[in-house]
Amino acid sequence: MTSSSPDLSHHLSGEARERLPNPMKVIWRRVNSSGRIDVANMANGDPHHSLYPFKQLMFEVPSVAEEPDPVPAWRTGNCPTQFFHSYKDEPCALSLRNAFQYTHGAGLPECQKTLTDLTQFFYAPPDHAITLTLGNSDGITKLFRLLGERGDHFLTDEFSFPGMTNAPLSYGIKWVGVKMDAGGMIPEEMEKILQNWNEASGRRPHVLYIIPVGQNPTGTTLSLERRQKIYAIAQKWDLIIIEDDPYYFIQFDQPPVETPSDDQGNYSKRFAKSLIPTILSMDTDGRVLRIDSFSKIIAPGMRLGWITSNRMFHDKLVTYTDSGPQHPHAFGQAFVTEMLSEKGWQMDGFCRWLQSLRLDYQRRRDFLLEVFRREVEPTGYASVNVPEGGMFVWIEVYFERHPRYRSEPPVAGSSTVAPRTNVEVLLLELLEKFIELDVVIMPSVLFAIEEHPRWIDDGARHVPIRDRTRFYRATFAGTEETIEKGMTRLGRALREFFDGPPLTSRL
């Protein structure tokens, strides 16, 4: 965002415009920023730190500097350890005195600074601010309310993550799915929707929700070229982009991050270079709201993440948080601030962990693909994609080879989005077979964005999404044992489902 950036305030929802700042926090902030040092603070119900029933927090963590590939060593109990310490009465990166007090809606200043530096290091957005969240679910649902008005349509991938897309339905927001291929969202398809939009359907979509790396559920990753095209379309059609990127650091098939002996201390820079540029990093207008989370790279129960946005949206988010849920809990903020501090892993150590973690997930992906090729592919009834990041594969099943598959030609005058095959019926029947054989994977129908004939422009050539729900989402985040069992049972289930007589023995 620069001084010539467009005014994007027209994207705010009525609710966001009408929210008032918390008046007590306004006074508190004024005094805090005035530089006064001897203020008798009798304004708030702040419990005194001497009454907190703890003195220190101590996290025992892998010593990443001592192990070239710390994740496998950690898993098997063979990794040396170190401690992140937070104290109430001794110096540390985030004193527990401050950490456990009421604070700013954007988060504790020390943690906010740490995450601002991290964001700057990896994405270098022109002029953005950080608002801490309880993870991406919290961040995204806040953003839907910040931007969405009853009757609005938002854009997303035609198969998207219902954990998030369900959220704004109840306050009257509808989704429009953009066609995808093996490379994720197709920018030209998105532009077609915007170009052909009929205002009789409501205002043209002004928000795009997208998962650029290891998309949930398809596992696809957007190329740099597609990212650039999508950003250019967003500029042309005045879209806000919500970039939900929890798998950003889990990108596969990158050359190893070497540490030449004459170039110590630059590991993190080399690691950062191996990552595909985020859409945020291209954001000269301030129209990208990026959502990051520690869920996939530290632990989901951390419940900590952050939104990077232009300052106008940041202020609105803070206003909401100050009179609503308040800042995220102190435990996670203390962990993260110490982790990236001088006494913690620092950025180099954090990147060593991330590099080792992504290799671990890559090995799990490769193991799944190997077992799939052995147990499932020979059935001739399914194939799988090779994701470049994240935690999911997208398994395609050839339902047209099933004896009960039905397909009817389009009938003139009938809806362009009505199914013309029984793929969905077979998909759910096969799910029952999977469950009967003790394997669970997610049917694509759960992720499919409902279509409407109004935004389908290629009429008779269009294949309704309900005829394209021939996929299941499977994760390789589990153990080799789970993957081995799961894929073997999947192969058996497919044989029984397509070929007939049930098998008696089970793995």
Ligand SMILES: Cc1ncc(COP(=O)(O)O)c(C=O)c1O
């Ligand atoms: C695409 C996507 N967004 C958001 C989330 C939720 O993340 P968090 O745990 O940070 O709320 C997930 C979790 O699976 C996800 O896959």
